[in-house]
Amino acid sequence: MKFYHANCALLAEGVRASVRIAVENGLIACVEAGATLNAGDELISGLVLPGMANVHSHSFQRAMAGLAEWDAGGTDNFWSWREAMYRFAERLDPDSQRDIARFLFIEMLKAGYTSVGEFHYLHNQPGGTAFAPTGAMASAIAEAAHETMIELTMLPTLYVTGGADGRALNERQKRFGKTVEELLRLRIDLKGAAGVTNVGLALHSLRAAPAALMHEAIAGVEMNSPLHIHAAEQVCEVDESLATYGLRPVEYLLKEFQVDRRWCLVHSTHLSENETVALAQSGAVAGLCPATEGNLGDGIFQLPGFLSAGGALAVGGDSHICVDPAEELRMLEYSQRLLHRRRNVAASPAQPHTAARLWTLAARGGAQALGLNAGEIAVGMRADVVVVDTDHVSLAGRDGAQALDSYVFVAGKGAVRDVMVAGVWLVKERHHAGEACAAIAYRSTVKKIISA
Numbered sequence: 001m002k003f004y005h006a007n008c009a010l011l012a013e014g015v016r017a018s019v020r021i022a023v024e025n026g027l028i029a030c031v032e033a034g035a036t037l038n039a040g041d042e043l044i045s046g047l048v049l050p051g052m053a054n055v056h057s058h059s060f061q062r063a064m065a066g067l068a069e070w071d072a073g074g075t076d077n078f079w080s081w082r083e084a085m086y087r088f089a090e091r092l093d094p095d096s097q098r099d100i101a102r103f104l105f106i107e108m109l110k111a112g113y114t115s116v117g118e119f120h121y122l123h124n125q126p127g128g129t130a131f132a133p134t135g136a137m138a139s140a141i142a143e144a145a146h147e148t149m150i151e152l153t154m155l156p157t158l159y160v161t162g163g164a165d166g167r168a169l170n171e172r173q174k175r176f177g178k179t180v181e182e183l184l185r186l187r188i189d190l191k192g193a194a195g196v197t198n199v200g201l202a203l204h205s206l207r208a209a210p211a212a213l214m215h216e217a218i219a220g221v222e223m224n225s226p227l228h229i230h231a232a233e234q235v236c237e238v239d240e241s242l243a244t245y246g247l248r249p250v251e252y253l254l255k256e257f258q259v260d261r262r263w264c265l266v267h268s269t270h271l272s273e274n275e276t277v278a279l280a281q282s283g284a285v286a287g288l289c290p291a292t293e294g295n296l297g298d299g300i301f302q303l304p305g306f307l308s309a310g311g312a313l314a315v316g317g318d319s320h321i322c323v324d325p326a327e328e329l330r331m332l333e334y335s336q337r338l339l340h341r342r343r344n345v346a347a348s349p350a351q352p353h354t355a356a357r358l359w360t361l362a363a364r365g366g367a368q369a370l371g372l373n374a375g376e377i378a379v380g381m382r383a384d385v386v387v388v389d390t391d392h393v394s395l396a397g398r399d400g401a402q403a404l405d406s407y408v409f410v411a412g413k414g415a416v417r418d419v420m421v422a423g424v425w426l427v428k429e430r431h432h433a434g435e436a437c438a439a440i441a442y443r444s445t446v447k448k449i450i451s452a
């Protein structure tokens with residue numbers, strides 16, 4: 001058993017000073033606040049946080065971040081961005097997928113993410129022909145996770161139609177298609193694979209997966225398997241759902257399926273007040289991606305009503321226009337301030353420090369969404385922790401909750417010094433052992449993709 005003594009740490013009850021943490025076999029065995037530094041304890045100088053989950057990742061999109069920031073005609077929107085993404089995806093193969101994911105996963109670890117949920121739909125070759133082996137793209141992501149040691153929940157994605165009306169996939173979308181049988185077989189192949197911590201199931205969206213096939217796929221997975229779906233990201237999706245089902249997307253999902261704690265509804269941007277409360281009461285996690293949602297012009301999540309109803313939330317990098325959990329939380333709070341024209345919207349009487357409340361909720365909700373025994377510094381939880389450098393210039397003179405506020409709202413990932421996953425230090429003094437080689441491979445791969 002290894003003992004650590006943190007200057008301060010974020011526990012369930014808030015930031016506490018002089019916290020002694022025991023780790024054994026990758027799990028937290030003991031937590032004691034207000035503890036005395038004992039001989040043999042390893043001193044952690046800084047603020048210790050529970051590791052953050054990145055619940056929504058399309059890893060390949062990291063390589064196109066910044067390439068769609070132009071518009072000559074004033075008509076650019078989510079759907080035109082999607083076409084650019086489709087064109088980019090056509091250039092990828094398993095080798096490039098591995099190189100991109102490996103670099104991204106190291107970026108995530110250095111930023112304070114200790115786990116990631118890969119919403120994986122890039123199954124086939126351009127035109128829809130299967131790779132040999134058929135799961136080559138998923139295996140490339142698993143290999144990247146194995147090399148970097150991030151905790152990976154694979155979410156193989158059901159994507160079979162081009163719209164809620166059931167129209168066929170277009171030529172570019174054929175890369176994403178798998179039958180339910182093929183998808184369930186892929187899940188079996190991924191279980192126990194090196195680099196894979198957990199395997200769930202993703203249902204791309206109501207426009208890409210008919211309800212009957214969703215039911216069939218869900219029936220083929222374990223009762224505790226994480227289930228993820230894009231929901232109500234764009235107003236157009238709401239209109240399409242109303243036209244097809246006579247119900248709004250989240251309203252339809254809650255009626256048609258047994259949405260509960262194992263579900264993660266990604267984005268959930270355009271909800272009615274009733275949907276917001278009902279989603280919160282279902283126990284499902286709202287997987288919010290504030291940086292990507294801002295970049296794509298999606299809209300703003302209804303946070304106050306959701307939190308008031310006891311909703312669980314998590315954050316995701318999605319298109320990876322940003323790789324920083326602190327910035328995702330900052331964007332989430334700032335969007336609320338702009339919408340409601342007041343400050344510290346996410347704060348509460350029980351937790352008046354906004355950053356402490358948001359980090360606590362997102363770490364706990366993220367672990368739930370990925371099916372991981374993590375997200376809190378508590379006995380029995382996986383020893384996934386992030387150490388924020390309280391000597392960082394932007395944290396000068398701060399301690400406790402003030403230091404956490406300044407990390408989230410000012411310093412961001414630049415203040416992350418060390419990261420532990422399952423009891424193993426993967427980042428020390430802002431360095432991951434694989435970062436130099438991963439960066440070389442990433443640069444070479446991206447240059448080839450862009451020049452193709």
